[in-house]
Amino acid sequence: KAGVTQTPRYLIKTRGQQVTLSCSPISGHRSVSWYQQTPGQGLQFLFEYFSETQRNKGNFPGRFSGRQFSNSRSEMNVSTLELGDSALYLCASRIDEGITEAFFGQGTRLTVV
Amino acid sequence: QKEVEQDPGPLSVPEGAIVSLNCTYSNSAFQYFMWYRQYSRKGPELLMYTYSSGNKEDGRFTAQVDKSSKYISLFIRDSQPSDSATYLCAIPSGGSYIPTFGRGTSLIVHP
Numbered sequence: 001k002a003g004v005t006q007t008p009r010y011l012i013k014t015r016g017q018q019v020t021l022s023c024s025p026i027s028g029h030r031s032v033s034w035y036q037q038t039p040g041q042g043l044q045f046l047f048e049y050f051s052e053t054q055r056n057k058g059n060f061p062g063r064f065s066g067r068q069f070s071n072s073r074s075e076m077n078v079s080t081l082e083l084g085d086s087a088l089y090l091c092a093s094r095i096d097e098g099i100t101e102a103f104f105g106q107g108t109r110l111t112v113v
Numbered sequence: 114q115k116e117v118e119q120d121p122g123p124l125s126v127p128e129g130a131i132v133s134l135n136c137t138y139s140n141s142a143f144q145y146f147m148w149y150r151q152y153s154r155k156g157p158e159l160l161m162y163t164y165s166s167g168n169k170e171d172g173r174f175t176a177q178v179d180k181s182s183k184y185i186s187l188f189i190r191d192s193q194p195s196d197s198a199t200y201l202c203a204i205p206s207g208g209s210y211i212p213t214f215g216r217g218t219s220l221i222v223h224p
Contacts, residue, residue: 004156033211042121042216043157043201048209056209090156097209099145104156 002026004093006105013112018079021108025072025093031055032074033102034066037088046089049074050097081112116140117204119215128224132189136202136215139183146178147203147212148187157201157214161187192222 005024013019025032033056034046045058049068066076072093078085088109092102119136126132134148145164149157163169166180175188185202199219203212 031209035214039121042119043214045211045213048211050209056207056211092156099162099205099210101159101162102157102212104158106154106156 004091004103004105006089006091006108008108009106011108011110013081013110015081015083015112017081018077019081019110020075020077021089021091021110023074023076023091023093023105025074025091026095026103029093029095029103030072031094031097032068032072033092033094034074034076035090035092036060037090037107038086043090046076055097078110083112086110086112116206116213117202117215119202119218121216121218123219123221125221125223126192128192128194128222130192130222132192132196132220132222134187134189134200134202134218134220136185137183138185138204140204140206141180141183143204143206145205145210146176146185147205148174148176149201149203149212149214151199151201151217153198160200189220192220194222194224196220197222 033048048056068074088107090107091105094100147162148160151157161176173190177186199217201217202215
């Protein structure tokens with residue numbers, strides 16, 4: 001069974017630009033969450049989508065947004081990039097809500113210059 | 114205060130050593146506790162999870178929860194170089210039980 005697929009794996013962007021990252025969850029999984037991972041802060045929760053609706057949101061500015069499509073694939077968008085947005089962005093899929101295992105993709109490494 | 118605190122290390126040990134990795138948490142209502150392992154350039158993967166207090170063993174790995182101290186531990190016996198990774202504790206919380214992660218502890222097991 002295919003795992004969680006994130007594209008692209010690496011991105012270099014300039015300050016002020018915007019970026020869109022993509023995540024394809026495991027087939028049948030309805031929950032997709034996004035995390036930002038940095039050496040200083042660790043894994044921080046951005047938001048979760050379930051059946052095309054944002055169900056939970058972390059403490060990030062409005063420049064960070066996302067959406068989920070009817071096939072459960074998800075995208076996250078960061079507008080007006082700042083140097084501090086440089087991080088590994090991880091997507092995790094879960095089959096449902098509740099105490100279930102989160103399966104992570106390999107992440108997208110975003111560098112803002 | 115963060116909900117889950119974890120010392121980032123790095124922790125360097127010789128092969129064969131017993132490793133102890135620890136986290137503290139703030140909310141006494143938490144009931145489920147997870148450990149994820151993340152190899153370099155990979156996403157985290159679930160290693161073990163426990164419910165409430167007590168121990169859970171899986172091969173060389175033992176997860177322990179002390180709810181009175183709000184302290185969770187992961188022990189690795191007979192550590193191997195292949196155990197070198199970042200270990201993250203995680204606590205599912207909120208209505209959707211989304212995992213809140215500690216910062217992760219980097220473990221290096223040298224031959």
